[in-house]
Amino acid sequence: MIHTIWFLVLSLMLVGYAVLDGFDLGVGALHLLIGRTREDRRHLMEAIGPVWNGNEVWLLAAGGAMVVAFPSLYASSFSGFYLALMLVIWLLILRGLALEFRHQIANPLWQDAWDVTFSLSSVGLALLFGVAVGNVLRGVPLDADGRFSGSFALMLNPFAILGGLLAVVTLAHHGASWLALKTSGALRDRARAWQRRLMPATVIVVVSLVAASFVVRPEFTANFLAAPLLLVVPALGVFSLAALPWLVGRDDSRAFLASAGVIASLLGSAAAGLYPRLLPALPGSPGPALDIYNTAAPEGSMRIALGIYLFGMVFVAIYLRRVYRIWRGKVAAY
């Protein structure tokens, strides 16, 4: 029971991360495309300025949750995906510097350098996260002790690359939806144009990935067949995708929610298919899949951490409500 609750908590935190940090990564991906002048790009950064750091905390908190609830998963996956994670760290560092340092000096060279850094690191992170999720779904060659060495040759398989592509496209779309909501005038027009442009691309990559996952992981349907109620999760995605054409350009807040719905549904469906596994083994691996039982911390530790989580989330909800209220409205109005 406690294992399933923690699976749910970890999934929710990662979905929270993807939806929240997802839009600021998407803004980064479109930074140079929508922001034609330095003034434009300043507004784009202002649209995420006060919230991006808090969004990123979801990733760190999810990492903390993994250490405390599934320490063996944390140990195995972080050491296995070693070089990819180091790239993630470096990109997170460069991206954070770009967001915090760009506005410190009013010099065109300084600002251009950080604009390019911000954009490339955002695209790189979206791509790496997508590749990582793709590999988690596909599985890795686990040995009998639950370890593996994730070389780039192993990780850059077609399925994972499709995952990376999906992440870049959907997050860019998500970022455009956020910008449509937070900007006005020409910037909003350009953001809406990118929403329209990325919409068909989103549909194509989502459909391709879902189709490919039936081939790569046919057994993922088992959970949905056993508990048909779970079909609500993918249904949310289909509904959100279908609603997008009506909402884009007309209702920016609902369009943003629909975009968030697509991302949440994608990750949620993956989690629903994966359960109770956390990191499947590739066919032919000597070791079994890592799941919520064989990687778990002792139950006592998990119960204590769950108490911490529930208590802490009350505060987090209060802060986030407050902060998003303070920064509500369009950037130009700041």
Add this chain to the structure above:
Amino acid sequence: MDTSLIAARVQFAFTVMFHYLFPVLTMGLGVLIAVLKTLEFAGKGREYGEAARFWARIFAITFAAGVVTGIPMEFQFGTNWARFSKFAGPVVGQTLFMEGVFAFFAESSFIGVFLFGESRVRPVLHWLSAVMVGAGAILSGFFIVATDAWMQHPVGYQIVNGRAELTSLWALLNNPYAWWQYPHVVVGSLVTASMVMAGIGAYNLLSQRDEAHSRLFVRVGVIAGVLSSLLALFPTGTYLAQNVATRQPAKQAAMEGVFVTQPEAPLAIIGMPDSERGVLLDPIVLPGVLSFLAYGSTSATVLGLNEIPPDDRPPMELVYYAFHIMVGLGTIFIAIFLLAGFALWRGWLYGSRVVLWMLMLAMPFPYIANEAGWMTAEIGRQPWIVYGLLRTTAATSTNVSGGMTIFTLLGFMGLYLLIGILYLVLFLRIVNAGPGASGHMEAHA
């Protein structure tokens, strides 16, 4: 030691020591800014608000550098220390998770309001956000020290199937080792922030500009510095050392250069340990003082390294020097701050070029003292990663080779060199623009 172990240790030491250069300032500075904001809020004068805004700009770049260099720390437990995470994750994961849930969310939410929201929120909420950012930084420090304290002195756990299980959260958070380690870390940070604030004030006074604000910086920095430097010695430093003496005798022996168990052990003020021959070269000692400091009696027996099996001894020279550098610098800070405090009280501080020069030149040294203190704590714990339970040699990732870690270590070195240069450039620009500047070079959300 094999390459992958050395590489993992060097990488962790390098990244954590570089990272700590930033939080060591922000923890203390957050408190001082909250004090300045409170004085402004209490109607003590407009210049307190201007000073708070100036230091908030320094805080902003320092906080940013601290956040980005902090990310690798949490990752490294998994990437390079997988066996440690497997063994200790159920316990240390609790405090790391709590740092994320209780401290990071608060800090990251309120920092934006504090830095950019002054025009958007009521003054009381802006004051509250300053307090929350300061409190968040201090709280973050607590969870990290609680994690480290468990590695120094494991409590509230049992070993089940070869790994640690938490039995009492209260014991973990109320670790007697952290009682003095945590206050010592906080006052160490306050000494740093006080010295930087006083030092920047002195720099401006010696450059003959912005008299009013600079005097305020020197005044606040010196008053906070007198208090915090004394607190670093007593009670926090003194009792932390007693904790080490009773709970980690091997670390104490290395710190103090005690090779042979002896009653009425002398305190070595200066001296160079030679661990090959087991002697302290050219020492200056105070007879019986170490016995008194460690156990409250000049005749108490102090354990020497000779009684500790060679496999359980920490690397002696590094621990000895790190500890002596920390204590020596701490003593010098007390002397400087008492002198400056006396001058402030007698009213001749702002005109005394000698004292102002001392304050300015002393700025880098609290950083060194804080790093040396952590070196004493962490290297002195060796060869254990969790004291008495797990050896450092048994804690690394077995599927990450030394070559991979050396490659990423070089990457970190290059990236951190860049961060260091950029930080200094921005720091100097903010200082030279002074508190009179209109805030950011460019308006920001």
